[in-house]
Amino acid sequence: MEVLPDQLVWGIxxxxxxxxxQNSASLACKRLYELERERREFLRVGCGLNPANSALTSLCNRFKNLAKIEIVYSGWMSKLGKQLDDHGLLILSQLCPALTxxxxGFCTFITDVGVGHLASCTNLSTLKFNFTPRISGCGILSLVVGCKSLSSLHLIRCINVSSVEWLEYLGKLEMLQEL
Incomplete structure (x- = not known):
C-alpha cells in the first residue's frame, strides 16, 4: 500500500x-487515514453528534477541506444530548474556511447570534435552513451583509423570519440566484 501513488489511492x-x-477504510492504515483526511469534502451529521460542539470541533480539525456540511436533528429528543448551538456555528466559521x-435542519438552539457567525464564511454560496425557529429577519440580514458569495438561500419553516429588510438588501445587490 505504501508504494502506490497518492493519486491512485485517492481514486480508490x-x-x-x-x-x-470510508471511515472503515481510513482506519486500515495511517496512510489511508491521512489521505482520507485530506480528501473528505462532505460531512453529514445528526442526532449522533454528541456533545455537539466538541464533536464538531474534532471533525472540523480532522477534515480541513470540508466544503459541504449537513447538520440535521430530525427526530431529536433532549435525552439524545445537546444540539448544535450558536457556539457551534462559530466553530464552523473558524475551522472550515473552504465551506461553500x-x-x-431542526437546529432549534441556533439564534440570530449564531447566524451572524456564519457571515464571516466568505466562500459560503449555498445555505439551507429547515425548521430553525429561533432565527429572525435580523439574523438573515447580518448573514447576507457578510456573505458576499451567497447565491442560494433556502428558508423552510423558519417561522420567525418575518421582516423583509434582508430581502430588500438582497434585491439591491442582485447576487442571489435562488431563494
Missing amino acids: LRRIKKTRD DLTL
Whole structure:
C-alpha cells in the first residue's frame, strides 16, 4: 500500500460512497487515514453528534477541506444530548474556511447570534435552513451583509423570519440566484 501513488489511492477512496465504509477504510492504515483526511469534502451529521460542539470541533480539525456540511436533528429528543448551538456555528466559521454549502435542519438552539457567525464564511454560496425557529429577519440580514458569495438561500419553516429588510438588501445587490 505504501508504494502506490497518492493519486491512485485517492481514486480508490473516491469510489467508496458510504460514509461507514470510508471511515472503515481510513482506519486500515495511517496512510489511508491521512489521505482520507485530506480528501473528505462532505460531512453529514445528526442526532449522533454528541456533545455537539466538541464533536464538531474534532471533525472540523480532522477534515480541513470540508466544503459541504449537513447538520440535521430530525427526530431529536433532549435525552439524545445537546444540539448544535450558536457556539457551534462559530466553530464552523473558524475551522472550515473552504465551506461553500451548509444545511441546518431542526437546529432549534441556533439564534440570530449564531447566524451572524456564519457571515464571516466568505466562500459560503449555498445555505439551507429547515425548521430553525429561533432565527429572525435580523439574523438573515447580518448573514447576507457578510456573505458576499451567497447565491442560494433556502428558508423552510423558519417561522420567525418575518421582516423583509434582508430581502430588500438582497434585491439591491442582485447576487442571489435562488431563494
